[in-house]
Amino acid sequence: MSFAEIDAACTAFTQQERLPGLAAGIVQEGRLTHVTTIGLADIEAARPVMAETAFRIASMTKHMTALAVLALRDQGKLVLDAPVAEYVPQFAAVKPATRDSASVSVRHLMSHAAGFVTDDPWGDRMLGMTPAALDALMAEGQLFARPPGLAFEYSNLGYALLGRVLTNVSGEPYQSFIRRTFLDPLGMARTTFDAFAAMKQDFAWGYRQDEGQWSRERIEPDGEVGAMGGLVTTVPDFARWIAFLLDAWPARDDPESGPVRRSTIREMGLWHSMPWPLELPGAVPEATAYGAGLMNSVHGKLGRRLHHSGGLPGYGSHVLMMPERGCGVFAFANRTYAPMSRLTLRLAEMLHDATATPPLPPPSPFLAQAVESVVAAYAAGRIEVPGAIFAGNFLLDTPARYRDAELASLKERLGEGRLERIEPTHALGGKFTLACARGRLKGTIILSPDARPGLQKLVLTAEPL
Structure with a gap:
């Protein structure tokens, strides 16, 4: 297989899904080995997608938020099984799902097991929520679908609350903590939560198509819900992030060199919620469960894969990592809820088929x-x-x-x-x-x-x- 075949698969997918533009990256052996760019970042100006074009990556932000929580845990500043109200006092006003419900913990929020109602359509339009609005929601909102810990309910609100936890525990705004902890140490200079600042450089506008006509989606501002899906990034920047995560495998005795411990990164893939069969078009369902900001699936060909999608009005994205192979694939598009997980899986299978099986470690x-x-x-x-x-x-x-x-x-x-x-x-x-x-x-x-x-x-x- 050549990278030309990767480009061809991306081109076919772009045409099939009618995407204005697409950017994809492949990370192998700790570096970005290939970039594919197709189509337009700005339809009206006929400006093409380039390697440095910035996209919103939506819920792919969640695993960065989760790792930030784990980093504070490592520092002894919070306890994952402590009630959320211990770190966000306003949460004490939230009416429980039932009188005998357990307290919602930080771990519940991270693993989407808090029992909150699934809130994708609502949450995707709430990025600009103010602190006062989040406080009011905790005081007056109808948050629960069922008691905590009973089932997986994907919740943007849960990750918004994790942003507030990070702000209160770290003593600085969530966005500032993320930049100081991850973005600056990893050299991710073009990654930001401020979409309006990103627009001043090479930026992919988000689009929707109705009755064959393209129109720009409204760009939501940065706000209290940014911890669930507010990041804007580029292929080179995100490749640095994926290389950093993949470096956590295999477990070894080498000195630590990253912003957080390798063992903490590996913890993100541990199952913390109810497993379910992930349905894939034309494939056998995979055993899947949510860890800490990442889904962990067992694929018939690829083996264990860690992955997460992202979707906002105007954008779709997905990242897939094969930690035992040290390989990651990710893709961004600027069309509302573009199903990028179908592409990353296809690219991962192509890479798997074209590369030799990794050598076995020596037996003890x-x-x-x-x-x-x-x-x-x-x-x-x-x-x-x-x-x-x-x-x-x-x-x-x-x-x-x-x-x-x-x-x-x-x-x-x-x-x-x-x-x-x-x-x-x-x-x-x-x-x-x-x-x-x-x-x-x-x-x-x-x-x-x-x-x-x-x-x-x-x-x-x-x-x-």
């Missing part, structure tokens, strides 16, 4: 020794070979004579074998393959968490020729 010494003992046991036809280390449960669960009979049966079917590969899942477990005369022997192994880890589980499967 404990895992390697355990696999070697199983290989020796298979060759000897008995499980208790010299050097084998068993956990206390292993031969109690399946006595040696039954293990020996299993080995004899497998060897009769497959013949002699040699170790072909070890695929670690982690330091204390993984899979291995023996190439045998008449097929392959597949094994899954888990070690015990002892000072000297031993075999606690072993599953062997024959794959005859």
